[in-house]
Structure formats: C-alpha cells, structure tokens
Amino acid sequence: xxxxxxxxxxxxxxxxxxxxxxxxxxxxxxxxxxxxxxxxxxxxxxxxxxxxxxxxxxxxxxxxxxxxxxxxxxxxxxxxxxxxxxxxxxxxxxxxxxxxxxxxxxxxxxxxxxxxxxxxxxxxxxxxxxxxxxxxxxxxxxxxxxxxxxxxxxxxxxxxxxxxxxxxxxxxxxxxxxxxxxxxxxxxxxxxxxxxxxxxxxxxxxxxxxxxxxxxxxxxxxxxxxxxxxxxxxxxxxxxxxxxx
Amino acid sequence: xxxxxxxxxxxxxxxxxxxxxxxxxxxxxxxxxxxxxxxxxxxxxxxxxxxxxxxxxxxxxxxxxxxxxxxxxxxxxxxxxxxxxxxxxxxxxxxxxxxxxxxxxxxxxxxxxxxxxxxxxxxxxxxxxxxxxxxxxxxxxxxxxxxxxxxxxxxxxxxxxxxxxxxxxxxxxxxxxxxxxxxxxxxxxxxxxxxxxxxxxxxxxxxxxxxxxxxxxxxxxxxxxxxxxxxxxxxxxxxxxxxxx
DNA sequence: ACCTGAACACCGTTCAAGT
DNA sequence: ACCTGAACACCGTTCAAGT
Numbered sequence: 001x002x003x004x005x006x007x008x009x010x011x012x013x014x015x016x017x018x019x020x021x022x023x024x025x026x027x028x029x030x031x032x033x034x035x036x037x038x039x040x041x042x043x044x045x046x047x048x049x050x051x052x053x054x055x056x057x058x059x060x061x062x063x064x065x066x067x068x069x070x071x072x073x074x075x076x077x078x079x080x081x082x083x084x085x086x087x088x089x090x091x092x093x094x095x096x097x098x099x100x101x102x103x104x105x106x107x108x109x110x111x112x113x114x115x116x117x118x119x120x121x122x123x124x125x126x127x128x129x130x131x132x133x134x135x136x137x138x139x140x141x142x143x144x145x146x147x148x149x150x151x152x153x154x155x156x157x158x159x160x161x162x163x164x165x166x167x168x169x170x171x172x173x174x175x176x177x178x179x180x181x182x183x184x185x186x187x188x189x190x191x192x193x194x195x196x197x198x199x200x201x202x203x204x205x206x207x208x209x210x211x212x213x214x215x216x217x218x219x220x221x222x223x224x225x226x227x228x229x230x231x232x233x234x235x236x237x238x239x240x241x242x243x244x245x
Numbered sequence: 246x247x248x249x250x251x252x253x254x255x256x257x258x259x260x261x262x263x264x265x266x267x268x269x270x271x272x273x274x275x276x277x278x279x280x281x282x283x284x285x286x287x288x289x290x291x292x293x294x295x296x297x298x299x300x301x302x303x304x305x306x307x308x309x310x311x312x313x314x315x316x317x318x319x320x321x322x323x324x325x326x327x328x329x330x331x332x333x334x335x336x337x338x339x340x341x342x343x344x345x346x347x348x349x350x351x352x353x354x355x356x357x358x359x360x361x362x363x364x365x366x367x368x369x370x371x372x373x374x375x376x377x378x379x380x381x382x383x384x385x386x387x388x389x390x391x392x393x394x395x396x397x398x399x400x401x402x403x404x405x406x407x408x409x410x411x412x413x414x415x416x417x418x419x420x421x422x423x424x425x426x427x428x429x430x431x432x433x434x435x436x437x438x439x440x441x442x443x444x445x446x447x448x449x450x451x452x453x454x455x456x457x458x459x460x461x462x463x464x465x466x467x468x469x470x471x472x473x474x475x476x477x478x479x480x481x482x483x484x485x486x487x488x489x490x
Numbered sequence: 491a492c493c494t495g496a497a498c499a500c501c502g503t504t505c506a507a508g509t
Numbered sequence: 510a511c512c513t514g515a516a517c518a519c520c521g522t523t524c525a526a527g528t
Contacts, residue, residue, distance in 0.1 A: 057511075152462060162468075177377070215403055298494095302492075
C-alpha cells in the first residue's frame, strides 16, 4: 500500500496544477472531505492527499489545523448569509416569518453537514455575545434588526436571541447526531471475543427497564420534521406574548 | 525538561504502588485531569504520567482512548444517578418537581465539568432512543415512570422526554461553553506579527453593526441562572397544558 | 498478574531546499 | 512564488519481555 494506491482510492483532483491551490479551494475540499469521511478522518496529510498535494503545501493558505476548522465553520455560516441574500429580505412576513426562515436555513445547513455541525455548535465563538450556532456578526445584526424594527425593545430582542440560539442548538445537535450516526464512525472495532451481542442497538438487557422496553418503538421514531416545526411554533408564540405585553 | 521534571509539574500520585491501578481510579484521574487541563490535553501518555505510570499500563483497564472517553461520560451519568439516590424519590412534589430536580442535577454536572459536558452532549449514544444528555437507561426509565405514573400517556411522556432533552442540551451546552472558555484552551498562539489587536474580544470593527455595537453589554451579560430557571418553568407549563388537554 | 521498553504507523508543524 | 523532503516532537497502540 504505497501512497500512489491511496490516491486512487480517494480519487481527488489527481494533482492540482501548480498555482491552483487557494484557501477557498482548500476549505471547499475540507467540507467535502468531512461530509464524506467524518471529522476524525480530516488530517492535514489526508486532506493534502485528497487535493493531490503534500500536506505541507496547505500551510501557505491555512494557519494550521485549528485555523482550517475555523475556516470550515466560517464557510457554513457564509452559506447561511448567501441563503439570506437569495431571499428578498424586504417585508418578509413579520418577524415571525423572518425567524421561521432563519431557523429553517440553519436547520438545512445542519442536515447537509451533520458531521460539521457539532463544530459549529461546540467551538468557542469569536466573542462572548456570539452564541452558537449563530456565530456571525452579520447574522446577529440582521436578527436584532429584524426584531427591533418590528416592535421589540432592546431587551426583548436580546432575550429572543438567547432563546432562539438555545432552541436551535438543542434541536439541531440532536438531529445532526442522528444523521451523522451512519457516516461519522466508519471504523468500529467492536468484535470482542465471544460475540454474544446478536443485534448491536437491540436489547442490551431491557427486562429491568419496562417502560423503555415497551416504548422502544415510540422512542426510536423519527419525528424530527414535525418536532422542529412544532417547537419553533411554540417558541414564536412565547416570543409573541413577551413582546405584546 | 526531562520526564522527571514533568512529573513534578503535575504532582500526581508519584508512582502508584504496583497493583493500585484500577479502571475506576483511571476514570477518576481522567475526569480530574480534563477538569484541570482540558480535553485535548488528555492523552494516554499524559494521563499515564499523571498517574505515575507508563501509558501502556492503562490498556489493561481501558480499551483504548475511545473507551476511556466513554467511561468518563458514563461516570458523569452515574453522578446523576447517585444524586438521584440521595434524594428520597418518593412522592417528590409531582412530576413537575421531579423534572425540576432532574434538570438542576444535570445542570450541576454540566457546571462542574464544563470541559466534559460537550462529550456527553455530542458522542453517539449507545442506542437511538437514548438522547443526550440523558444517556442512561436508568435515568430514562426513571423519567418515563415519573411522568406515566402521574397521568401522562405513553405518547405525551415520550414527547416530554424529547422536549426535555433538547431543552437541556441547548441551554447547558451554551453555559458549559461559556464556563469552559477560561480553562479549555490553555495555549493560544495568536501573536501575529504586527500586533494590531489591542483587546481580543473587544471591537473587531463593529461600526458596521450598529445594533450589536449598541447592545454589546446586554448581549454579554450573564443571566444563565435566571434564564435557565425561567425557560424550565415555561417548558413545564407547556407540558402541563399538553397533559391536561 | 501487572507493568515496562521498544517498536510501528501515524500525527501536526517547521524549514531549508528545490523548481 | 509555490511546493516538496527531510526532520522533529508527539500521538495511539501492540507485544514481547521483565519483575
């Protein structure tokens, strides 16, 4: 297994013509790579190979691995802002319409990149008033403006920003984890000797947990869509009561 | 800087007498270590040094690094169950009292181990019906029983479990991130040449983001306690309406 | 039975050297 | 100007060897 064979396995850009490399290109490749192989597989050397280049070449455009990850997260945030530009953000149907749109946009990013979303949710934001997953000055400014220009006070707008962040984080992290389950851990070394586990996520020994056993089906059912929309609706109602009073 | 000096820096158990090592001891040391030095510092070799032992010795008790992390998360979940045993779990004041107690118990774990909580929140649970951060059969069984025995149907109880998980995840992950900010990244190599950044988290160039600039104080204020309690109250009210109808 | 030394494959990162 | 080779310090992990 020489390095030549590996190149064929991943089938990347062969080797990029000298001078083709770019920070943007590297970030795109990194996102693509993580979406396919998972976060832990993203190493400088593997990404270099994927780009048909030695790992050391990346250091001219990326300030080390941490900076690479930061760049990846930034790109996802930018996807949000691009989506925002696509919408004509004029008199979208009130602040509720705006929040609905924003929530769905973030959700779409989380669903498209379930292996990356935890990064967006977990990495330290650049400033203490940037709460994940809305970690962009532009987005937060938009958010505040949308609410304040439609009757929120400074205080209620900020409170709404907090509730909204928590809501997105809680729901989307769980959803992303569920989606990422299939792709993220490609190698699982769990063939432990006597092989007495017939079905991995089936019964461990549920007989002492009657409720869980009985409700297993119900607990496993995927209602992500309806759940998200309903919780969002409830959040908007709550905010409405807050601003009306 | 020989290895001898390093031992003195961390001042661990010197070297444990032969035969002292235990899985439980290793997990305790790992939690202690992460609380102090952060997750990325937790390497097999560093943990071994912390215990006064070579890294390879750990492999007799821990099935590799992944298993170590799994064990650490399990221990935090166990802290929850221990706290549960401390409470006399008889007729605690209705299901609302139970949920209030449970929410606060999870929050306490998150606050005591902010560097570990993201693991609890992010790692794949053992089964699809175990949602972080309540990733324990015992806890989930308790949860369902507390609600069902007090008038919830199977469906409303499971729905409550979902809402409750999302709630905890969203709020506590943000709170843990805020707390972990001081401890987690001990080394930050950001002295970039011309040093034109006077104050790291102060003004990047906020002049084009008037709302954010004006509300900077408000956005940075820490209301974690009140926020958590109020959101919890709202969640309980919502659940109450659900079960009453 | 329990721990260690040596070794292997793999990281991130630096830097002089090639083109 | 842009990329590579070689090197360094550090990982996780295995396994024969020591006590």
